[in-house]
Amino acid sequence: MITQPIVLMYHGIVAPQTPMPRKRETGADLYDVTTENFHAQLGWLKEHLYRAITIRKNLDVFSTKEVILTFDDGEMNNCTVALPLLKEFGFIGHFFLIAKRIGKDGYMGWDQIRQLNAEGMIIGSHGFSHEILTNLLDTQIQEELSASKKHLERNLGVPVESISIPRGFCNEKIIRMASEAGYRYIFVSEKPDGVVPAPSGAGTNCFSRVAVKSNWTIDRFAQALDGKAPFKEMVLGSCKNGVKKVLGGSVYDWIRRMMLKMK
Numbered sequence: 001m002i003t004q005p006i007v008l009m010y011h012g013i014v015a016p017q018t019p020m021p022r023k024r025e026t027g028a029d030l031y032d033v034t035t036e037n038f039h040a041q042l043g044w045l046k047e048h049l050y051r052a053i054t055i056r057k058n059l060d061v062f063s064t065k066e067v068i069l070t071f072d073d074g075e076m077n078n079c080t081v082a083l084p085l086l087k088e089f090g091f092i093g094h095f096f097l098i099a100k101r102i103g104k105d106g107y108m109g110w111d112q113i114r115q116l117n118a119e120g121m122i123i124g125s126h127g128f129s130h131e132i133l134t135n136l137l138d139t140q141i142q143e144e145l146s147a148s149k150k151h152l153e154r155n156l157g158v159p160v161e162s163i164s165i166p167r168g169f170c171n172e173k174i175i176r177m178a179s180e181a182g183y184r185y186i187f188v189s190e191k192p193d194g195v196v197p198a199p200s201g202a203g204t205n206c207f208s209r210v211a212v213k214s215n216w217t218i219d220r221f222a223q224a225l226d227g228k229a230p231f232k233e234m235v236l237g238s239c240k241n242g243v244k245k246v247l248g249g250s251v252y253d254w255i256r257r258m259m260l261k262m263k
């Protein structure tokens with residue numbers, strides 16, 4: 001049973017000459033999508049009559065031809081490369097920003113973020129510092145959630161109602177705290193066990209997302225939209241999530257960095 005629209009998670013959209021941020025997490029390039037592939041993916045959506053909807057829509061009622069496009073981290077290429085392509089196809093994107101990195105080398109500054117907002121794109125939080133929230137004390141989690149929201153709202157003058165949880169580590173407590181901090185739309189990598197789409201009465205919706213990877217062919221993209229991920233990838237994905245749960249955020253992150261270095 002489908003309980004939410006398909007939500008795609010992008011990071012960097014890169015052209016050959018695009019300057020990249022110096023400060024990036026190890027392995028971030030696994031999620032870089034080339035301009036060419038991004039163009040082909042948006043073209044595929046258009047051709048197959050998909051509409052990119054926004055969180056402003058009533059999300060209890062949606063069709064299988066509706067998709068939500070999200071972009072994490074707020075890299076400069078989101079404005080210089082992704083925005084013009086979204087406009088070309090008439091699609092709306094949701095951009096989740098790391099408050100602390102706004103205006104830093106390779107990341108969007110307020111001018112670019114205001115431009116996105118003026119073009120009808122949705123601006124959301126991606127935490128204050130991109131820290132893995134499940135590693136932090138409750139007071140620190142609260143600060144990450146609230147300070148980033150206030151920082152964006154103060155500088156943009158619009159309500160910030162959505163957040164994407166940094167680095168994919170999430171649990172029910174984080175969802176509850178995000179809801180208490182005033183977020184109505186919470187985007188995660190995959191739904192934490194036992195979390196229902198809308199914690200009852202709180203008016204908060206929690207969405208899982210499909211991460212678009214740099215090596216995806218257009219056929220792989222089409223499979224993701226049809227909900228038919230190749231079996232091997234599903235098994236690997238669920239193993240990875242199991243490891244994440246058993247080891248916790250920081251150990252998992254360390255092992256991942258080591259493995260990427262060995263490649």
Ligand SMILES: [Zn+2]
Pocket residue numbers: 072073126130166167
């Ligand atoms: Zn991120």
